Every structure is written in C-alpha cells, then in structure tokens.
Amino acid sequence: MRVGDALPQLEIPVTRTLIVAGAIASRDYQDVHHDAELAREKGSPDIFMNILTTNGLVGRYITDHLGPTATLRKVAIRLGAPNYPGDTMVLTGTVTALDGDTAEIGVVGANGIGYHVTGTVTVSLDAREAGE
Amino acid sequence: MSADPAGDADEAARFHALLKDFEGRPAASGGRAKDLVNEPMIRHWCEAMGDTNPAYTGPDAIAPPTMLQAWTMGGLSGHGDRSYAYDELLALLDGAGCTSVVATDCEQEYLRPLRPGDAVTFDAVIESVSPRKTTKLGTGHFVTTRMDVHANGEPAGTHRFRILKFAPAQRAAQKRPPATRRPRPVINRDNQGFWDGVREHKLLIQRCTACATLRFPWLPGCHACAGPDWDTVEASGAGTVFSYVVMHHPPFPAFDPPYAVALVELAEGVRIISNITGVPYDKVRIGLPVRLEFLRVDEDLELPVFRGSEG
Known part of the structure; x- marks a missing residue:
C-alpha cells in the first residue's frame, strides 16, 4: 500500500429495502428513514438513508x-446529497497518508445528485499488508 | 423577507447568544445501552450493510466498530438519558420554526473493540451551537454533541455528532409535489420503434437502407439521400460526453436541479441527449466516457441514460 493508491470502487444500489433495513438495524426510527409520506411533509422528496447506515457502509x-485483519480506528464522515431510493452510490477511496501500520484513507460516495458522503477513515493494517 | 434586515440580524444574534448558553451542558449523562452488545444485533447490522467481514462472526466476534452509535440509540421507546438541557435546546429551536432535523457529520474514534456481552454506557455534552446558517435544506443551526462511550466501565470510543435543526425551505416542499411525474414521451408512428427498443433495453439507431447513413433521433426520412426506407442498428452502449449543460434554474416539476444534461456521442457516431448518472453534476466533462443503462423513472417509464466513471 502506498500514498496515492486508489481502492477499487464499490457500487451500492440504494434500494428502499437498504434504507429501511439500515435504519432499523441501527435502531433509528426517525420517520424520514421509513415513511415516504411523512418525509414529503417535511420537505424531502422521499425517504433517505440515515447517517448510521452511511457510516456502516463506509466502514x-x-x-x-x-x-x-484491518482494524478501524477512526471514521469521520460528512453528508451532502441525500441517498434516495433508486439511486446508486459509488464509493471510491484513496490512501492519503501512511504511518507505520496506520493508513488514512479518503473516501467519497457519489450518487446521481452529487456527493452523498465525504470522509476520512483511519485504519490499522495487518503488519504484512503494511510491509508490502 | 424582513422589512428591517439590520433588526433581523440583531434578533438572530440575540437568539444565537441564547443558544450558546447551552454549550458545555450535558446532552446525556449516565446513559445505558438498552442491550448488551450481542450477536443478533451485530448480525442484523451486517445483513443490512451487506458486510461479510469474518471478524464480526464466530466465537471471537467483535461488533463492527461503526455500530458504536447504534448501541446508544433509544429506539422506538426512547430513553430517559437525554438531559433536560438538550431537550430544552431542541425545544427552543422548534419554537423558532426549526422543526426539521438532519444529521450532517459523524466522527468516531474506536479505542477498543466491543464484544458480545459488553455493557455500554455513555455520556454526552453539547459542544457547540452555530450561528444561524442558510443551507440548501433551509435555515437553521448546527448542534454538535460529543459522546464518550464506555464498555464495562472502560473507554471504548468517542462519537462526535452534528445535526442541523432547520426550518425547511418553502422551495423544498414545492419542489417535488408527490403527484409530479416526469413528462411522458410523445410516441407516434415515426418514433414508435425507438420506444419499443427502450422497453427491451435496446437503444436502436435508424439506418437508411438506401445509403446506410445512421440517423438519430428518429425521423421519417434520410437526411443524406432522402430515402424513406430504414432498418435499425442496436447501439453498443459505449459513448462519450460531446457537450453538456448544467440545469440550475428554472426548476421543472419532477426534476431536481442542479443536474447535468449531456449530448452523448455514441460509438456509432450519432448523438443523443440524456442524463448522466454515477457522476455528480459538477464533475461531468466533455470527453467523459459513458455507458448506456436504463433508468426506471416510475412504474411505466424507463429511459436510456448514461453512467459516467470518474476514474
């Protein structure tokens, strides 16, 4: 692993099921994550993915x-364009720093309307991986 | 609009001073997770996320570190751990019309893995409340809290969380009324074959049977030799962005600006106007390689669109 290395991209189809399952698995019962009618009343065009699911997907x-063997140390994310049902989020990552067996990876998740998530993950690598 | 912008700014500053008084006060104290860290909740999380990491299963399983906040959630029944100060702050914002909430930032540090059986406790403090900000969603205040999470009394992680409490922009509610659907294509004898192709996930290009010139969009006659007879060629799906515009204004029902409208040159040489998916509107560029896909817009409309790759 080297600074500047790009991780292979991961495509996440943003289904209604993923949004609802992610919200419930993270114990987030805010109506905007499962009830389209109430989401619309609050000015959103549809339900949208909660931040805990985004965090889980980045991890x-x-x-x-x-x-x-890699261990997550820090995950810091900022949300932008919401993940609405029917969209696809494409996660890409780039190694931004490497210090011993600790790497910092910049992550971006782009959907059809913009950047859903930008963030930085700090991860401890398996010694073999770091040594390569 | 306020008739007196200076007075409005004074009022905003006074209100912010009131909000700032909450900084440093607890958002939760002595909070207890409703469940011990446990395998079923870990499994449900991994199923939802599609996470097959073997570290999260088996006898030595750890919980996915990104579940940190999930253990502290009140769920449907809520919990009494939320402090009076935090409730009071949210009520004050509700009273000022900032009734909607959206999470914007989450910063977590993991100090030690959580394992099944761990008892999670947490304390949180209101770290900051921003001055009034106008965002795309509406106008409101960012509230940042910082939570310390313990497992069996040992520090297990920290969790900084930022929400925007806001008054939804009027525009947002009008932007996409529930019944609004994309405009329907006008299908007639001249272009019926094209839409039949789309239904079968084929992008069909017309070809003049007299001179073999390809043409798109569909027309009754050949622009090269005026021949009336034609057959079709199925597009390979490869193309590049020949030109594009970004639509900011005016907003049309069922469309959500800003978005890019591109003129895509197909590998076969003809050009088609469509949308670009997979790339933010501000990253679309001339020459961007794209590939055909079909976007289901609603139950009875599917459209050919083009997926770009940023690489």
Whole structure:
C-alpha cells in the first residue's frame, strides 16, 4: 500500500429495502428513514438513508478491501446529497497518508445528485499488508 | 423577507447568544445501552450493510466498530438519558420554526473493540451551537454533541455528532409535489420503434437502407439521400460526453436541479441527449466516457441514460 493508491470502487444500489433495513438495524426510527409520506411533509422528496447506515457502509468499504485483519480506528464522515431510493452510490477511496501500520484513507460516495458522503477513515493494517 | 434586515440580524444574534448558553451542558449523562452488545444485533447490522467481514462472526466476534452509535440509540421507546438541557435546546429551536432535523457529520474514534456481552454506557455534552446558517435544506443551526462511550466501565470510543435543526425551505416542499411525474414521451408512428427498443433495453439507431447513413433521433426520412426506407442498428452502449449543460434554474416539476444534461456521442457516431448518472453534476466533462443503462423513472417509464466513471 502506498500514498496515492486508489481502492477499487464499490457500487451500492440504494434500494428502499437498504434504507429501511439500515435504519432499523441501527435502531433509528426517525420517520424520514421509513415513511415516504411523512418525509414529503417535511420537505424531502422521499425517504433517505440515515447517517448510521452511511457510516456502516463506509466502514464496510474499507474492510471489504483490506480484510478482517484491518482494524478501524477512526471514521469521520460528512453528508451532502441525500441517498434516495433508486439511486446508486459509488464509493471510491484513496490512501492519503501512511504511518507505520496506520493508513488514512479518503473516501467519497457519489450518487446521481452529487456527493452523498465525504470522509476520512483511519485504519490499522495487518503488519504484512503494511510491509508490502 | 424582513422589512428591517439590520433588526433581523440583531434578533438572530440575540437568539444565537441564547443558544450558546447551552454549550458545555450535558446532552446525556449516565446513559445505558438498552442491550448488551450481542450477536443478533451485530448480525442484523451486517445483513443490512451487506458486510461479510469474518471478524464480526464466530466465537471471537467483535461488533463492527461503526455500530458504536447504534448501541446508544433509544429506539422506538426512547430513553430517559437525554438531559433536560438538550431537550430544552431542541425545544427552543422548534419554537423558532426549526422543526426539521438532519444529521450532517459523524466522527468516531474506536479505542477498543466491543464484544458480545459488553455493557455500554455513555455520556454526552453539547459542544457547540452555530450561528444561524442558510443551507440548501433551509435555515437553521448546527448542534454538535460529543459522546464518550464506555464498555464495562472502560473507554471504548468517542462519537462526535452534528445535526442541523432547520426550518425547511418553502422551495423544498414545492419542489417535488408527490403527484409530479416526469413528462411522458410523445410516441407516434415515426418514433414508435425507438420506444419499443427502450422497453427491451435496446437503444436502436435508424439506418437508411438506401445509403446506410445512421440517423438519430428518429425521423421519417434520410437526411443524406432522402430515402424513406430504414432498418435499425442496436447501439453498443459505449459513448462519450460531446457537450453538456448544467440545469440550475428554472426548476421543472419532477426534476431536481442542479443536474447535468449531456449530448452523448455514441460509438456509432450519432448523438443523443440524456442524463448522466454515477457522476455528480459538477464533475461531468466533455470527453467523459459513458455507458448506456436504463433508468426506471416510475412504474411505466424507463429511459436510456448514461453512467459516467470518474476514474
């Protein structure tokens, strides 16, 4: 792994099921994440993904690539364009810093209307991976 | 609009001073997770996220670190851990018309993994309340809280969370009335074949049977030789952005500006106007390679669109 390395992209189809399942698995019962009618009353065109699901998907993106021996240390994300049903989010990542066995990876999740998420993940690597 | 902008600014500053008084006060104290860290909740999370990391299963399983906040959630029944100060702050914002809420930032640090059986406790403080901000969603205040999470009494992580409490912009509600659908294509004898193709996920280009010139969009006669007879060629789906515009204004029902409208040159040489997916509107560029896909807009409309790759 080197600074500047790009991670393979991960496409997440943003289904209604993913939005609702993610909200419930994260124990987030805010109506805007499962009830389209109430979401519209609040000015949103549809239900949208909650931040905990986005956070989980960003974590998954990193460990999918680095494997079970990688340990997440920090995940810092900012949300922009909401993830509405029917969209696709494409996660991309770039290694921005490397210090011993600790890597910092910049992550962007783009959907059809803009950047859903931008963030930075700090991860401890398996010693073998870091040494390569 | 206020008739007196200076007076409005004074009022905003006074209100912000009131909100700032909450900084440093607890948002939760002595909070207890409703459940011990447990395998079923971990499994449900992994299923939802599509996360197959083996570290989250088996006898030595840890919980996905990004679940940190999930353990502290009140769920449907809520919990009494939310402090009076935090409730009071939210009520004050509700009273000022900032009735909607959206999470904008989450910063988590994981100090030690959580394992099934761990008892999670948490304390949180109101870190900051922003001055009044106008965002795309509406006008409101950002509220940042910082939570310290413990497992069996040991520090397990920190969780900084920012929400925007806002008054929804009028525009947002008008922007997409529920019944608004994309305009329907006008289908007639001249272009019926094109839409039949779209239904079968084929992008069909007309070809003059007299001179073999390709033409798009569909027309009754050949622009090269005026021949009336034609057959079709199925587009390979490869193309590049030949030109584009970004629509900001005016907003049309069922469309959500800003968005890019592109003129895509197909590998076969003809051009088609369509939307670009997979790339934010401000990243569309001339020469961007794109690939055909079909977008289901609603139950009875599917459209050919083009997916770009930023690489």
